[in-house]
Amino acid sequence: MHRKILSTLQEKLLAQLAPHIIPANGPAVPHFHAKIVQRLDRFLFELPSLLRSLFLWGLRMFDFAAVFFAQPRRRFSRLPDKSRFDYIQRMSRSWFHPVRDWLFTCRGLILLFYYSQPEVMAALHYDPQAWARERVQARRQELHLTETIDELKILSEATQDDQDDSEY
Amino acid sequence: MIRTIQNIDHDFEESCDVCVIGSGAGGAVVAKELAEAGLNVIVLEEGGYYPTSSFSHDPQRMLPRLYRHAGGAIIVGNAPIMYVEGRCVGGSTVINAGICYRTPESVLDDWRREHGLAELAYDKLLPYFEVVEKNLHVMPVPDAIMGRDSLKFKQGAENLGYRYVRVQRNIHACQGTNLCILGCPTGAKQSTLISYLPEALKNGAQLIANCRADKIVVKNGRAAGVEASVVDPASHKIRHRAYIRARAVFACSGALHTPTLLFRSGLAKRRSWIGRNLYLHPNLKCVGIFDEEVKSWQGSIQGFQIDEFAEEGIVFGSTFLPPGILALSLPYFGNDSFKLMEHYHHMSLWGALVEDTHPGRIWRLPNGTSVTTYWINALDRQRFLRAIASLAKIFFAAGARKVLLPIKSFTEINREEEIEQIPKLRVRASDFSVFTMHLMGTCRLGIDPRTSVIDMNHQFHGIENLFIADASVFPTPIRVNPMITIMALATRAAQKFIENRQRYLRVT
Numbered sequence: 001m002h003r004k005i006l007s008t009l010q011e012k013l014l015a016q017l018a019p020h021i022i023p024a025n026g027p028a029v030p031h032f033h034a035k036i037v038q039r040l041d042r043f044l045f046e047l048p049s050l051l052r053s054l055f056l057w058g059l060r061m062f063d064f065a066a067v068f069f070a071q072p073r074r075r076f077s078r079l080p081d082k083s084r085f086d087y088i089q090r091m092s093r094s095w096f097h098p099v100r101d102w103l104f105t106c107r108g109l110i111l112l113f114y115y116s117q118p119e120v121m122a123a124l125h126y127d128p129q130a131w132a133r134e135r136v137q138a139r140r141q142e143l144h145l146t147e148t149i150d151e152l153k154i155l156s157e158a159t160q161d162d163q164d165d166s167e168y
Numbered sequence: 169m170i171r172t173i174q175n176i177d178h179d180f181e182e183s184c185d186v187c188v189i190g191s192g193a194g195g196a197v198v199a200k201e202l203a204e205a206g207l208n209v210i211v212l213e214e215g216g217y218y219p220t221s222s223f224s225h226d227p228q229r230m231l232p233r234l235y236r237h238a239g240g241a242i243i244v245g246n247a248p249i250m251y252v253e254g255r256c257v258g259g260s261t262v263i264n265a266g267i268c269y270r271t272p273e274s275v276l277d278d279w280r281r282e283h284g285l286a287e288l289a290y291d292k293l294l295p296y297f298e299v300v301e302k303n304l305h306v307m308p309v310p311d312a313i314m315g316r317d318s319l320k321f322k323q324g325a326e327n328l329g330y331r332y333v334r335v336q337r338n339i340h341a342c343q344g345t346n347l348c349i350l351g352c353p354t355g356a357k358q359s360t361l362i363s364y365l366p367e368a369l370k371n372g373a374q375l376i377a378n379c380r381a382d383k384i385v386v387k388n389g390r391a392a393g394v395e396a397s398v399v400d401p402a403s404h405k406i407r408h409r410a411y412i413r414a415r416a417v418f419a420c421s422g423a424l425h426t427p428t429l430l431f432r433s434g435l436a437k438r439r440s441w442i443g444r445n446l447y448l449h450p451n452l453k454c455v456g457i458f459d460e461e462v463k464s465w466q467g468s469i470q471g472f473q474i475d476e477f478a479e480e481g482i483v484f485g486s487t488f489l490p491p492g493i494l495a496l497s498l499p500y501f502g503n504d505s506f507k508l509m510e511h512y513h514h515m516s517l518w519g520a521l522v523e524d525t526h527p528g529r530i531w532r533l534p535n536g537t538s539v540t541t542y543w544i545n546a547l548d549r550q551r552f553l554r555a556i557a558s559l560a561k562i563f564f565a566a567g568a569r570k571v572l573l574p575i576k577s578f579t580e581i582n583r584e585e586e587i588e589q590i591p592k593l594r595v596r597a598s599d600f601s602v603f604t605m606h607l608m609g610t611c612r613l614g615i616d617p618r619t620s621v622i623d624m625n626h627q628f629h630g631i632e633n634l635f636i637a638d639a640s641v642f643p644t645p646i647r648v649n650p651m652i653t654i655m656a657l658a659t660r661a662a663q664k665f666i667e668n669r670q671r672y673l674r675v676t
Contacts (some may be wrong), residue, residue: 002403023506039228045404046238050539053675088501097598100576108496111505114226124491124512128225131466132353135343139354142341143492 002045010056011037013063013077014106021110022083027123029114039113056100062091065099169255169370170219173378176398179409182374184210185673186393187414188666189381189429193654195420195611196360196368197300201662202340203371203630207669210412211373213396214380214421215256216401221360223351225454227492230350233401234263243528243604247597249450253422255378260422264336265469265487266357266607267647270297270656272555283643284615287624288657294661296656298564302550304338304358308500313344315467315514320458322472324566330476335485335507337468338651346488355421359628380409383535384417384433384634391417391634394547415673418663423607423640424530424540430611431528431532435628441621441671442543442611443530446542447645449606449671452552453487453497453519453560455638456568459514464488473668474562481523481647482555488517498572498600498625500578508572518563520555521606523647524548530610544597552600557590574601605652611640626661633672 007012015033023034029035044052047113066076069085079087092107094100114120123129188195191213203209218233232238236255243249254260261282272295278650279285300306309318314480325332343357355362369375376396382394394417398408419426427436427443436442465488494517495509528542544552559573564584572580573590576599581587616621617629622641629635637658639650648651665672 021501021504021505025503027508041385042232043238045233045241047240048537049236051237051240053240085502097247097596101598104499107501109494112227112492112554114492115495116226116490116511121491124509126465126491126512128347128465128490132225132345132347135345135355138343139356140339140341 002042004041005044005052005056006037006041010059011041013059014040016084018076018110019107020088021107022114026114028117029117029119036110036113041108042111055102055105058098059106062099062102065091096150170217170375172376173398173400173407176376176378176408177506181411181413182210184208185411185414186210186416186418187212187412188418188420189394190214190259190422190425190638191365191375191419192254192255192360192420192422192638193261193651194658195418196258196261196364197655197658198418198420198637198662199375199548200364201367201373201659203368203373203665205666205669207666210395210414211368211491212379212381212412213257213259213375213377214425215223215259215377217257217375217377218262218351218355221353222243222491223347223349223353225347225353225490227350227490234351242610243448243540243542243641245528245544246596247544247600247602249448249493249542249602249604251448252606253424253605253607257375258359258365260454260605261359262351262361262481263349263574264629264649264651265361266339266359266651267470267473267485268301268336268338268531268647268652269570271646271653272648274479275644275646279643283613285613285643288613292616293656294598296659297652300652300655300659304363305334305340306338307630308336308466309339309342309471311344313468313486314471315344315346315464316462317486317488317591318467320462320516320563320566321474321518324401324562325472325474325476327565328561328562330474332474332476334474335468335470335473337470342431342472345463346467347490348469349489349493353403355530360370376410378624381421381429382432384429384435384451386420386433386435386631386634389631391631393417409448414607416635418635418637420638422634422638423490424538426636426638427530427610427641428532428538432536433537435631436532441619443538444527445609445612445643446528446530446540446607447524447642447664448528448542448604449608449645449647450522450524450548450552450602451519451604452559452600452602453517454563454572454574455498455572456518456563456566457516457570457572458510458516458566459570462514462516464516466508477558478647480551481525482551482558483647484518484519484559485521486516490600499576499601516563517570518559520547520552520559521647522551522555523645527609542600544600547587549595549597549600550591552602553591553595557587560587560590574600575599606639608639608645608650611636612643613641614643625664626657635661643667
């Protein structure tokens with residue numbers, strides 16, 4: 001299990017930011033808030049420590065900067081919904097590129113998660129699992145293979161992640 | 169034999185003839201060649217072992233497993249450049265598109281003229297290209313798996329009269345699944361995971377995964393071994409320590425991590441060129457939207473490349489991304505993003521690879537890691553605009569009705585007439601969305617020890633039994649996808665080592 005990165009306050013901020021990044025009229029994802037926070041925490045854990053620190057520092061600045069750039073002049077975490085959206089749009093057009101880049105990074109992570117959800121992929125009529133399964137079978141038939149390919153025989157048991165891992 | 173964190177439960181020491189650090193394009197080749205020559209080889213791989221059967225279409229699952237920093241690594245400078253690098257058994261060959269090009273003759277001529285590398289002339293490297301291509305099953309992408317996006321790309325090139333070539337890839341019975349970047353689930357893409365490494369293991373090599381090389385130990389002017397840590401991928405904690413006693417060491421960790429390892433090993437003070445000369449083939453992507461369905465996620469990841477502008481250092485190719493990764497690269501929020509993504513089946517993603525003209529650098533940090541800096545200069549900014557304008561032109565020539573651009577201040581065009589605005593844009597480097605997969609040059613080959621890190625036999629200047637065989641050895645950018653070049657040079661390096669093994673393997 002990885003070490004938790006986000007504090008309770010940071011989780012709350014990201015959970016407040018996320019609904020303004022994903023499409024309001026798009027497919028709903030059950031338990032979205034809990035999932036997105038967990039996913040972001042996992043991803044931040046993988047980043048180099050310097051980048052991670054910069055991201056978290058950027059989150060704090062994003063919250064406080066709303067006092068100067070949002071209407072009403074409050075921290076992002078205390079803004080009404082409409083004001084949050086307007087503030088995000090304004091920051092996305094900032095001339096100061098670290099602000100813009102931070103926001104686009106955040107946006108990217110949230111959308112990576114959202115558009116990888118089965119409900120959303122179904123709405124896009126994209127079924128990669130069925131497609132890959134069909135292609136795996138097609139190759140096995142072409143080459144007359146009867147077994148799954150595991151090129152390197154590992155002497156130990158598979159990792160917990162890898163147990164029953166094959167989807168195809 | 170392969171060992172991972174699952175079956176390592178204590179600190180350990182091993183002895184071998186050659187310790188190879190890294191199992192990607194360079195390391196796997198060296199391991200196979202040396203093991204086949206009867207040498208006792210141990211390969212250390214920082215990443216985990218993930219067999220083909222574990223590959224999934226889900227980026228959330230595969231990015232943390234196969235990619236360094238889950239794909240979220242950044243090079244700092246006047247524009248943040250995202251770079252992706254494999255960190256798993258097989259390295260970047262597991263996650264790349266498998267595009268295979270020999271080093272262009274003009275590049276090798278340049279190496280000969282400007283850098284004195286006559287031994288790397290095309291006719292001298294030809295046998296190595298041929299053997300690598302045979303081992304990887306390199307072949308032209310067949311018509312049967314040519315996706316509609318590739319056919320559109322070709323149509324655009326033909327309508328404009330641009331020269332294009334059919335791409336060669338390392339594939340065997342490829343079914344056009346187009347999940348290459350998350351690990352090929354069919355086993356068609358011949359990454360080193362399924363080509364070179366099994367051969368190395370059959371010939372007695374050992375592979376230790378989840379094992380990060382911390383330091384190359386040098387005693388009395390010779391490499392004596394490698395200190396390493398077995399790192400738990402789930403917690404990033406060091407579980408065990410290892411020491412690999414070796415009579416020779418090959419560093420094959422890639423253009424960022426080989427110099428970082430050399431820094432940690434205290435070898436940089438001897439060679440000021442370690443970490444310098446970083447080139448990265450900046451990559452810019454445009455998305456075109458067509459009226460008809462294209463379903464770019466079906467068919468070979470790439471079918472053709474346009475090399476009309478190759479002498480200017482710009483090539484174009486098609487690719488595609490799963491929706492999550494595609495959406496993160498598009499500059500839209502909220503409902504605007506979904507309005508666009510609803511056209512997923514109508515989208516194509518085409519990219520420009522630009523040969524950069526100004527190098528970056530890797531800097532040592534006190535904590536044993538490094539930071540990479542790179543500045544996009546004015547010349548390359550102009551070339552980026554030229555490349556984007558040309559891509560947009562190709563899209564409209566192929567019938568696109570809208571093109572999304574990788575420029576934050578000018579994100580889309582809907583008519584061909586708007587293309588002429590692109591070269592005139594006044595943009596900063598930070599306005600571009602740039603990424604790279606091709607890092608190279610940071611431990612370059614050369615005949616002069618004052619301006620290079622390794623000699624013609626890939627031997628580290630001043631340490632007889634330390635070698636480097638990965639993309640860090642390139643003296644210049646090479647304009648094409650680097651996998652074949654890395655592997656050919658690594659094959660040559662291994663052969664040179666075998667020819668001189670008596671000298672290199674003397675016991676200290």
